[in-house]
Amino acid sequence: MAAPRNVAAPGDIPWLLRDIENGGGGGGGGGGGAEEEDSPSAKKPKSEKFPFNTWEFGIAIGVFFVFSTVLFCIYLTMPSAEKGHIKLPRTLSDLRLLKDHLSTYASNYPAQFILGYCSTYIFMQTFMIPGTIFMSLLAGALFGVVRGIMLVVFNATAGASSCFFLSKLIGRPLVSWLWPEKLRFFQAEIAKRRDKLFNYMLFLRVTPTLPNLFINLASPIVDVPFHTFFLGTFIGLIPAAYITVRAGLALGDLKSVRDLYDIKTLSVLFLIGFVAILPTLLKRKRVYE
Structure with missing residues (x-):
């Protein structure tokens, strides 16, 4: 395996600040010039055909409708006093207000609240809706x-798993349309690391090397096995989840989402990621010797 510096450029680091919750976060974005280079407007003319055909678009709408129906049914079970306060937070101020309004509901109806919370989170992850960090x-x-x-x-x-299977079914034209260069790069990196793919997936999930959104969508297209994707995601998202959840305890003191990931925090994440790929690096060294 190549050293970590060959996987990500320094300009890619800001992806974590916008994408970590689309991974635990989670969530997706781009880094500096790479985002402009791979954007549809930079790569594709405006008149180019929409990437989905009628069948693929129908599947996407159908899955979206099923998720939306479940969320609406959960919403109908909520007490009337709480319904007016429900909205997806977009700022820390929105989040503080939502937390104040939902505290009593979460205490009095824990099962209903957790069902609604989980359904909303998974829905946002599946359809790449920003805001899972909140x-x-x-x-x-x-x-x-x-x-x-x-x-x-x-x-x-x-x-992420739901997004993986949806992308496996209909995602190839969309990913090829949005990120053709990143997809080719990712496919080449995966091909070089087939023998230690789990370690590489751990590295990607722990560090801000590639956006979680892109990993979710591109992994089935480049033939990452689901069990490797699942385990790498489950274990690799724990460090970022710990950072974010700990910050939620002091929500009133948090001034910006960017405060979550300072240089010290990013250094720790890369150190953990380096440990994850160390077996692969050592194996390559022995091969070259």
Whole structure:
């Protein structure tokens, strides 16, 4: 395996700040010039055909409808007093208000609340809706570290898996249309690391090397086995989930989402990622010797 510096450029680091919750976060983005280079507007003319055909688009709409129906049914079971306060948070101010309104509901109806929380989180992950980092912070604020991490890791893994299977079914034209260069790069990296693919997936999940959104969508296209994807996601998202959930305990003191990931935190994440790929690096060294 190549050394980590060959996997990510320094400009790719900001992906974590916008994408970590689409991975536990989770969530997706791009890094600096790479995002502009691989954007549809940079790569494709505006008149190019939409990537989905009628059948693929129908499947996407059908899955979206099923998720939406489940969420609507859960919403109908909520007390009337709480319904007016439900909305997806987009800022820390929104999140603080939502936390205040939901604290009593979460205490009085824990099963209903967790069902609604999990369904919303998985729905957002499946359809690449930004904002799961706020859901992770909310888990810490309402449930504490241990239960919060369990919720976040479960939902982030389930949502990533759901996105994986949806992409396996209809995602190839979309990923090829949006990120043709990144897809070719990722496919080449996966091909070189087939013997230690689990270690590489761990590295990708722990570090901000590639956006979690892109990993979820591209993995089935480049033939990453689901069990490797699942285990790498489940274990690899724990460090980021811990950081986010811990921050949720002091939600009132948090000034910006970017405060979650300073240089020290990013250094620790890369250190953990380096440990994950160390067996592969040592194996390559022995081969070259």
